[in-house]
Amino acid sequence: xxTATARRVIPGTPVFDGDAAQKGYAINAMCFSFNDASNxxxxxxxEDAYCAKFKLTxxxxxxxxxxxxxxxxxxxGNVYYLAxxxxxxxLNVQDLGAQQTGKSVAEFKQMLLDQAKGI
Amino acid sequence: MAKVIxxxxxxxxxxxxxxxxxxxxxxxxxxxxxxxxKPVHEWLKHNKPDYVVTFSNDHGLNFFxxxxxxxxxxxxxxxxxxxxxxGLPIFNSxxxxxxxxxxxxxxxxxxxxxxxxxxEMLIDHALSIPLxxxxxxxxxxxxxxxxxxxxxxxxxxxxxxxxxxLGRAVHKAIQSWDADAKVLIFGTGGLSHxxxxxxxxxxxxxxxxxxxxxxxxxxxxxxxHSALDIVELSGSQGIEILNWIAARGAMGDPVKxxxxxxxxxxxxxxxxxxxxxxxxxxxxx
Numbered sequence: 001x002x003t004a005t006a007r008r009v010i011p012g013t014p015v016f017d018g019d020a021a022q023k024g025y026a027i028n029a030m031c032f033s034f035n036d037a038s039n040x041x042x043x044x045x046x047e048d049a050y051c052a053k054f055k056l057t058x059x060x061x062x063x064x065x066x067x068x069x070x071x072x073x074x075x076x077g078n079v080y081y082l083a084x085x086x087x088x089x090x091l092n093v094q095d096l097g098a099q100q101t102g103k104s105v106a107e108f109k110q111m112l113l114d115q116a117k118g119i
Numbered sequence: 120m121a122k123v124i125x126x127x128x129x130x131x132x133x134x135x136x137x138x139x140x141x142x143x144x145x146x147x148x149x150x151x152x153x154x155x156x157k158p159v160h161e162w163l164k165h166n167k168p169d170y171v172v173t174f175s176n177d178h179g180l181n182f183f184x185x186x187x188x189x190x191x192x193x194x195x196x197x198x199x200x201x202x203x204x205x206g207l208p209i210f211n212s213x214x215x216x217x218x219x220x221x222x223x224x225x226x227x228x229x230x231x232x233x234x235x236x237x238x239e240m241l242i243d244h245a246l247s248i249p250l251x252x253x254x255x256x257x258x259x260x261x262x263x264x265x266x267x268x269x270x271x272x273x274x275x276x277x278x279x280x281x282x283x284x285l286g287r288a289v290h291k292a293i294q295s296w297d298a299d300a301k302v303l304i305f306g307t308g309g310l311s312h313x314x315x316x317x318x319x320x321x322x323x324x325x326x327x328x329x330x331x332x333x334x335x336x337x338x339x340x341x342x343x344h345s346a347l348d349i350v351e352l353s354g355s356q357g358i359e360i361l362n363w364i365a366a367r368g369a370m371g372d373p374v375k376x377x378x379x380x381x382x383x384x385x386x387x388x389x390x391x392x393x394x395x396x397x398x399x400x401x402x403x404x
Contacts, residue, residue, distance in 0.1 A: 012321075014316045016272065028183075070316070079355075101317060115322045115324070115384065116383035
């Protein structure tokens with residue numbers, strides 16, 4: 001889809017715009033449902049059936065199957081909603097950061113601490 | 120005429136809620152952040168608001184992508200926190216004031232802000248945590264809340280200039296509210312942080328300092344950047360500074376910085392807490 005203005009590219013930084021919002025509607029809708037504990041349980045009981053209920057695209061289903069955050073984002077996932085799915089997997093935002101940056105969790109946490117230097 | 124007495128500006132990282140639940144306020148990791156609230160607590164002993172007007176962004180609790188308002192104003196008699204999917208404790212409900220909400224709504228539309236009105240609105244950690252941080256000992260809140268939601272989730276986002284103007288229009292509404300009432304403003308979120316993408320973990324103390332230095336006396340300086348400029352400067356969730364910008368506008372002028380705390384990191388975030396006060400505030404004894 002052609003957007004009205006040239007797309008701003010910020011390296012390493014997803015910009016969740018109208019195109020992403022359309023592309024990611026199904027996976028984000030599934031994640032939104034996880035505000036309800038019974039839906040979280042339903043996902044854990046039968047992940048395939050739950051993803052099918054929300055009509056995840058093949059790309060989204062595969063990204064969820066692989067627990068791959070960057071792939072979920074590439075498939076239109078928005079981190080404000082994906083965070084709820086990450087919670088089901090027992091992943092906190094340091095775990096997510098480590099996975100996305102290719103660092104160990106310890107390395108990622110050190111990188112966060114290092115940014116305090118010089119303030 | 121209602122008067123703004125001050126503004127509390129703070130980060131709203133969900134993990135803070137977990138730390139509160141576990142009583143980790145004096146834990147070495149958390150203490151530098153929680154200590155930023157000591158001057159706020161002292162000030163609030165002497166300054167009890169009748170109304171609290173807040174600016175924050177929803178995190179997929181109240182709004183989904185089916186309907187995503189740029190600016191949303193609550194008009195409920197009560198606001199409840201709810202499960203956001205992570206097992207955080209459910210925080211206190213907060214009483215609302217439909218009358219004051221509708222006064223603000225009417226003024227905003229007169230001022231040509233085409234807002235969404237919400238007679239039902241859930242509040243998420245972006246509000247519950249700052250309120251809990253500010254009044255940790257209150258079992259129930261004795262002020263009335265008017266929450267204003269700003270979209271920081273789905274681009275295009277409102278510009279910083281528009282957020283500041285929205286806040287200033289809210290200030291006009293407060294000034295024209297026919298009640299001898301004290302109003303405290305909250306702006307929550309930020310500062311620089313990014314949860315998503317290969318740049319996850321990004322923070323920018325220089326940009327944060329620019330914001331903290333200018334917000335009290337020269338908030339218009341923050342409008343020189345577009346929303347996407349701020350995403351680049353401050354991270355994809357650092358754009359939550361929009362809530363601070365709007366809140367600063369709602370305080371009116373002049374204000375003075377009464378306390379400032381800045382600490383890296385809390386979770387993945389450069390965390391800050393600032394108290395600004397107006398001439399209508401009572402100074403701590």
